Amino acid sequence: MKKNNLLLLMLTLVIVLAGCSVTTKEDAQQQNQQDPAAETPADNTAVDIELLGMSANESDLNIIRDQLSKNGFNVKLNLQPDYGSYKAQQDAGNFDIALSSWTTVTGNPDYAVRSLFKTGGDYSIMSDEEVDRLIDEAATQTPEEAVETYRQLEQRLVTDKAYIAPLYISLKSQAFNKEVLDPSSVRLSKSRSLPWEEVDFNDTSKRATEPLILSQANSELTSLDPIKGNDGSINIINTNMNVRLINLTDDDKITSEGSLSYNHAIGEGNYDYYFILRDDINFARINNKQAEDSGERVGADDVIFSMNRAKDKDSVPDHRTYTLHEHINTVEAVTDLSELENTKVSGSSESIKDALEKGLSTKISALVSDKNQANSSEGKYQVIKLTTTEPFPQVLNYLAHQSAGIVSKQQVEKINTYDINNFDINKDIPYGDQRSVTEGDGYNNTLYASGPYILSYKNDYEAVFYKNPGYMSGTEHEPRIEQINVRFIKDAESTLSALRSGEIHLYYGVPETRYDVVQSDSKLELTTIESNAVSYLLFNTKNRDVANSDDLRKAVLYSINQDEILAYYSNNKIKAYSTVSPIVKTGNELVADPAKVQEFLNAYKASK
Structure with a gap:
């Protein structure tokens, strides 16, 4: 009998303790005040982004689109058949990011940045006093002195402001009929x-x-x-x-x-x-x-x-x-x-x-x-x-x-x-x-x-x-x-x-993905060297959200996985950080980071 009374007492105690753990309305309100994220679910809505490019670069555009899509972007592809129509779309501002390329055909790093990024440059659509200052400073320095200045320029251009997102350095190539x-x-x-x-x-x-x-x-x-x-x-x-x-x-x-x-x-x-x-x-x-x-x-x-x-x-x-x-x-x-x-x-x-x-x-x-x-x-x-x-x-x-x-x-x-x-x-x-x-x-x-x-x-x-x-x-x-x-x-x-x-008789600029075809043809000869050509994403700097939001641009930047791009080209491309990368080795490197992408996307969404 005493044993049964003891079991009954223990059961009653468990029920009472369980009742004490029930969350009241007041408890829930207090908990929400301590943890705001609990009352505001994460915003997983994809961010719209328009990517401009030419049909000749469709493979690159598809890779970039896939990388952006899996990082929280809804990509609209603006594909143009030739350079003329591409340039018209760019001049009209019909893009958020444009697949761009630049070849430094003068062999000097000043040319790799002056026309592109200096205020009033022939091809520049941006204006940044610090970028201007660093470009002018590097131009007057010895090659040894300029390395540090160009490193700082890249930090401003890519890391700090994300005016561009670098993709790769190309090899320069040509194939010709050696029988002719x-x-x-x-x-x-x-x-x-x-x-x-x-x-x-x-x-x-x-x-x-x-x-x-x-x-x-x-x-x-x-x-x-x-x-x-x-x-x-x-x-x-x-x-x-x-x-x-x-x-x-x-x-x-x-x-x-x-x-x-x-x-x-x-x-x-x-x-x-x-x-x-x-x-x-x-x-x-x-x-x-x-x-x-x-x-x-x-x-x-x-x-x-x-x-x-x-x-x-x-x-x-x-x-x-x-x-x-x-x-x-x-x-x-x-x-x-x-x-x-x-x-x-x-x-x-x-x-x-x-x-x-x-x-x-x-x-x-x-x-x-x-x-x-x-x-x-x-x-x-x-x-x-x-x-x-x-x-x-x-x-x-x-x-x-x-x-x-x-x-x-x-x-x-x-x-x-x-x-x-x-x-x-x-x-x-x-x-x-x-x-x-x-x-x-x-x-x-x-x-x-x-x-x-x-x-x-x-x-x-x-x-x-x-x-x-x-x-x-x-x-x-x-x-x-x-x-x-x-x-x-x-x-x-x-x-x-x-x-x-x-x-x-001669094909100047053979794609890296087709080198094997040339090499398998006994009458053709392929020659390649590392070039001064860099491909990158250029952000619109007018009348679009990417123009005003560093966070949005950085979310795009850290979505780019250069290793995946190089793998597609059988490593016949080289990593880049800016358009000076082939000429000046600054040590800067872009590493894809999905966590940073989400951090910057959340900051962008919170600011809207």
């Missing part, structure tokens, strides 16, 4: 475009009878005026149509080889840059669709005219490259020989005259102002002095850029008679407008080419170029092949098929 082309004549340079004048057939008897057939995706050419185009549609073309004061070697060193100058030298203080000009280049022109020597020599007056218009934002409508040349102060012809004799080379006791005379068969006996009086065999030369606004040796890299191509002063002034303040694109046809070289009623080719080739005409199928008969005749730089045809083939697979079938 002489492999030793086909160069692949880190920055410089393919020099057409050096390419040759194995059978040299074909030089005058068969065209070299190349390809490119873009059939709409921005402009054949070198200062008005700076994109994939025109860079290689303008590089081969207009000679420059200076060139780059295959590994991005400054050289006078194959340029308008025999030699160049930097004066004391790094303000003055001297160039002694060749006298064996004439402008080519087109007559009845054939190239002919215009009889006009490329000289100092053309250099002065070209450099002054290159640096002047208002020299032409839609000037796209003026910020590359903003460090040019003055450009003039030197006519006093004593200046060359009395000025020392920077960091040396050597005179500018001695430096300019190196390798010349005839030393300088006189300096002439009239280009037609220059005669190197008699020692009569023209010398250009370019003075910068501050000590800035990187100016030489910019002078190697296609936008520094030399045009004919006489011809450009003859064509560009419009009033720049009242320019009407519908009725005014400026120098280099592609309408003037397109077959049809508007065809009226007024080009004067200072480079090894001149464009005769184009249509939707191809552009046809002819050798400049007045370009360095009898030298190693004289163009080998008489005619070059550039076929317009929009997609990579069709271009690769054209190469394999013999329709084209």
Whole structure:
């Protein structure tokens, strides 16, 4: 009996204790006050984001879309068929993020950032005083000093503000038919475009009878005026149509080889840059669709005219490259020989005259102002002095850029008679407008080419170029092949098929995913090097939430998994942190972080 009473007592105690643990309404309210998250469920609503790109980059766009989608974004893909329509959408602001790319074709890090990210830059859609300051500071420093400044610039550009989200560095590649082309004549340079004048057939008897057939995706050419185009549609073309004061070697060193100058030298203080000009280049022109020597020599007056218009934002409508040349102060012809004799080379006791005379068969006996009086065999030369606004040796890299191509002063002034303040694109046809070289009623080719080739005409199928008969005749730089045809083939697979079938001879820019196809074809040769080309996501900086929210941009940034992208390309891509990554190794690296994505997305949602 006592045992049963004890069990009953214990059961009663359990029931009482259980009743004490029941949560009352007051308890619930108090608990919610202590833990606000308990009364506000997590917001898992996907955030809308519009991704702009071209169909040629569809694989990249799909990878990015998937990465964003699994991190809490609802991605709208704005896919455009070509660069023209892509650029129109970008200019209209119809995107949150745009798949962009940039190739530093000058080999110097300043070019990798100045046009893109500095306030007022040719391609910049952003303005940040700290970014501007760091760009200008790095430009004046030695390469060793600049590493830390560029590291800070990347921190501001990517880590702190997320103005861009880096993707990868590409390899530079080309494949060609080695049964048709002489492999030793086909160069692949880190920055410089393919020099057409050096390419040759194995059978040299074909030089005058068969065209070299190349390809490119873009059939709409921005402009054949070198200062008005700076994109994939025109860079290689303008590089081969207009000679420059200076060139780059295959590994991005400054050289006078194959340029308008025999030699160049930097004066004391790094303000003055001297160039002694060749006298064996004439402008080519087109007559009845054939190239002919215009009889006009490329000289100092053309250099002065070209450099002054290159640096002047208002020299032409839609000037796209003026910020590359903003460090040019003055450009003039030197006519006093004593200046060359009395000025020392920077960091040396050597005179500018001695430096300019190196390798010349005839030393300088006189300096002439009239280009037609220059005669190197008699020692009569023209010398250009370019003075910068501050000590800035990187100016030489910019002078190697296609936008520094030399045009004919006489011809450009003859064509560009419009009033720049009242320019009407519908009725005014400026120098280099592609309408003037397109077959049809508007065809009226007024080009004067200072480079090894001149464009005769184009249509939707191809552009046809002819050798400049007045370009360095009898030298190693004289163009080998008489005619070059550039076929317009929009997609990579069709271009690769054209190469394999013999329709084209060389494919510049083979996708990394198709290297194996080239390597399996015994008649083809593939060459690759690490390039200065970087792909990245550019954020809209106007009229969209991403323009105003650092948190939203950072959520996108930390969604990007570069390892996944590299794996898709069989590790034939290289990790990037900014557009300077191929040139300056700062040590910065982007690591995908889903936890940070959610942190920044939650902060963005809470701020709305």
